[in-house]
Amino acid sequence: MASNAPVNADDVSTIGQRWYVLFIMMLVYTISIADRYVLSTLLGPISKELNLSDIGAASLGIPLALFYVLMGIPLSWLCDRSNRRTLLAACVAGWSLMTALTGYTRGYYDLLLARIGVGVGEAGGTPACNSIIADYFPADRRSMAMTIFALGAPIGAWLGSDLAGYVSKLYGWRAAFLVLGVPGIILAIIIMVTIKEPTRGRLDAVVEDKAPSVMETLRFLWSQKAAVHAMMGAGLSAFWGWGLMWFTPLFLQRTYGMDEGAAGGLLGEIYLVGGIGASLVTAYVVARPSFTDPRKISNLLAVVTAVATIPSFLAYWTYDLGVAKLMWWIFIPAIYFYIGPAMALCQNLAAPKMRGMAIAISLIIANLLNLIVAPAIVGGLSDFFAGSQPAGAESLRLAQLILAPSGLWAAWHYWRASKYIIEDQKRAVGYV
Known part of the structure; x- marks a missing residue:
């Protein structure tokens, strides 16, 4: 790897081009998340029709x-080279087609096969989005x-x-x-027609002659202590936040007698208003x-995650729906707060031609x-606590309460990442 002066983003794209690409990439992520969440929302009617236990319902995500x-x-290897x-x-197009085909499934194994197709397609989506965005926005604007x-x-x-x-x-x-x-298939056509492939690494001071191998990428990332902690922090944030939310629609249906429409509506409002609000505040x-200074971003993630762990526990501890809703209004926005900054930390701690693989x-x-x-932990514990019944x-409540404190574990990794991040970012992109 060689070092040059970083390129000004205005020299290679207009502000309109940058924000259009970012908007389209955001739509891709929107459809990706929607196609995952739909299964969690519909666990109630699907489990009822297919006669599934809680561990059986959890297995639908596998x-x-x-x-x-x-x-x-x-x-991601292909993403870094093509x-x-x-x-x-x-x-x-692939994962959207398989999502639509899920509507034609008639049994448990048909549904599993359709979700395999969704998983295969989504595996290439977010790495490609991240890598493209990094070639439109410089390191100090990537968060x-x-x-x-x-x-x-x-x-x-x-x-x-x-x-x-x-x-x-x-x-x-x-x-x-x-x-x-169906909307994802339309979006795939829009991407092909309106988006141009940017020159890889054009906004970074570090220049690579060729894309590194998988093992070279793994060795480099492992040597970046900040990258290891940032990835673990992000992974444990997902474990804590999305792990709790996987069974929350079913928790609402069982605890408060809601149907899937009412449960989805209650959570959907918090996702939309609270999640967007948290993301916009984060962006600001x-x-x-x-x-x-990337240390401030890493420490901010640590503080927000640690504080939000408290309402994530109380939401499942209380028997009062009003209190639970208030706790979700605090907790759920926090699990959106980390996504953008954590992805940006990962981008800035990986060299340009290994970004797809790093993400x-x-x-x-x-x-x-x-x-x-x-889901396996929560579903398995719920079945265990239920005993022969x-x-x-109540069994699902206890299982959720055991998972909730794991937010503190994620916060610790973000805090540790801040100790190494300055040196590691300079090594990856050539400047801070």
Whole structure:
């Protein structure tokens, strides 16, 4: 790797081009999150129709996560070496088609196969988006850009909760998958027609002759202590936050007697308003000149995550729906707060031609923890606490309470990352 002076973003793209690309990438992330959330929202009617236990319901998340992990490395390897625009369009079209086809499934194994298809497609989506955004926004603006990109998470969660619950209540759960699948196919066409592939690493001072191998990337990232802690912090944030939210629609249905429409509507409002609000506040904060110091961003993530762990516990401890809603209004926005800054930390701690792979590794950790490990822990504990009886509200409550304190573990990793991040970022991109 060689070092040059960093390139001014205005020399290679207009502000309109940068923000258009960022908007399209945000829409991709929106559809990705919506296509994941729809299954969680509809666990109630799906479990009822398929006669599933809580651990059986948890297993529905495994195909997506498992094939996301299996395909994450090869697709991110391809992302670092090929036309990212074309790869992204193909992935979006693929997972959207499989989401729509989920509406035609007629049994447990059909549904698992469809979710495998969604997982394969999504494995190439976010790494390509991250890598493209990094070539439109310089290092000191990536936290802001990635936070705008992360707006897709609350919007997608709202679509996968509120809209999916509404459609399911009116037309059945299969119709919800059809409604959420078709827009992604249209977006894939828009990407192919309107987005141009940027020159890789054009805004960084570090220049690489060729893309490193998987092992070279792993060795480099492992040598970056800040990258290891940032990835673990992000992964454990997903384990804590999204792990709790996986069973929350079912928790609401069991504890407070709601149907999937009412539960999805309650959570969807918080996702949309609270999640977008948290993301916009994050974008404002990290865009301030004082937050060009990456240590401040890492420490901010640590403080917010640690503080939000308290309401994440109280939401499942209380028997009062009003108190629970208030706790979710504090806790849920916090699990959107970390996404953009954590992705930006990962981008800035990886060299330009290994960014797709770096994001893929980070997402593999996160998805293993929040789509396989966390649901398995909660579902397994819920069935265990229920004993010989079918799992119910109290068994699920206890299982959620055991998971909730893990937010403190994530906060510790963000704090540790701040101790090494200055030196490690200089090594990766050539400047801070």
